[in-house]
Amino acid sequence: MTVVIEISGLRKTFSSLRRGRQTALDGFDMAVEAGQVHGFLGPNGSGKTTTLRTLLGLVSADEGEMRILGKPSDEYAEVAHRVGAIVESPAFFGNFTGRRTLRLLATAGGVPPKMVDSALEQVGLRDRADDRVKTYSLGMKQRLAVASALLKSPELLILDEPANGLDPAGIHEMRTLVSGLAASGVTVLISSHILAEIELICDTVTIVSRGRRVVAGPVAEVLASHAKGEFRVGAADLPRTIDLLTAVGGSIVAGEGHIVVGGIADPARISEVLGKAGIWVTELTPITPDLESVFLDLTGTRPTPGVTRQVNDPPGTGQVIDISDETTTGESA
């Protein structure tokens, strides 16, 4: 399989007067294979945009190696025409129509004008192409942005938060669009905070936390490797079920009308124990974690009641807000 994006040991530090030195990337690695839809996930401030901007040559790395479509970063110009990217939401001129916007971009990029219609068609904007951009919904503007990246028929499309701010229908449309592009052979690298979407559309995933990769691989494997070997069990006599399964080493968490059983690796053992006692199992389902749960655990960002996490807090920490004190100073934050 051809690797189209290879990043190893990427480091980037920013300096600012107010916050001093900020390590955005701390030896980050990533690999994306051709034909994949690859999800790029991480909490706020974990280094996703910095990675994408560095990959595209918009900021320079302090250290590390990057290859894109087989070319090292200093030869990126040679493959730039094969890469479409939306890393910052493009600002469109509201009084131009979608078609005029794309025509201008096509002319500026040396792309044949006939590509405009095909890009409009691909993103489903053909019928609104002659309306002014200021009349477009946010979802339509996002589609126009994707269309602008598609003008050069890229082999690799890099999308930073394409579903940001979209309503459920807009998210669904963006998902259909990305799936369609992937089906036509485009490799897509997509960063997002919408984990359920990533779980639905991505083949593989990289999760970054504080500038380092914490997990990478096929989505199904990442989820399976974080399964805790638990089963959801339903039965008519739950109190007795709990006693019987506890007696054979099960650890039980009681739920509404079911129990969650850990510590018994083989589901056949559960049905055997209950069947022998005359208890018929009505449900026996392995519990697989979802991407959100894996993400929260790996990045240490699972919310804790009463604790407010700031974006730059180390994982697992946060400031405890004492909400019992109701006195106010009249100051606003």
Ligand SMILES: Nc1ncnc2c1ncn2[C@@H]1O[C@H](COP(=O)(O)OP(=O)(O)OP(=O)(O)O)[C@@H](O)[C@H]1O
């Ligand atoms: N130009 C900059 N100057 C100073 N610090 C920066 C700059 N760009 C990024 N940073 C810092 O680098 C870290 C990583 O930021 P980055 O934007 O890459 O994160 P992100 O994962 O894309 O976050 P988000 O999900 O919120 O978009 C943050 O601490 C951020 O404040």
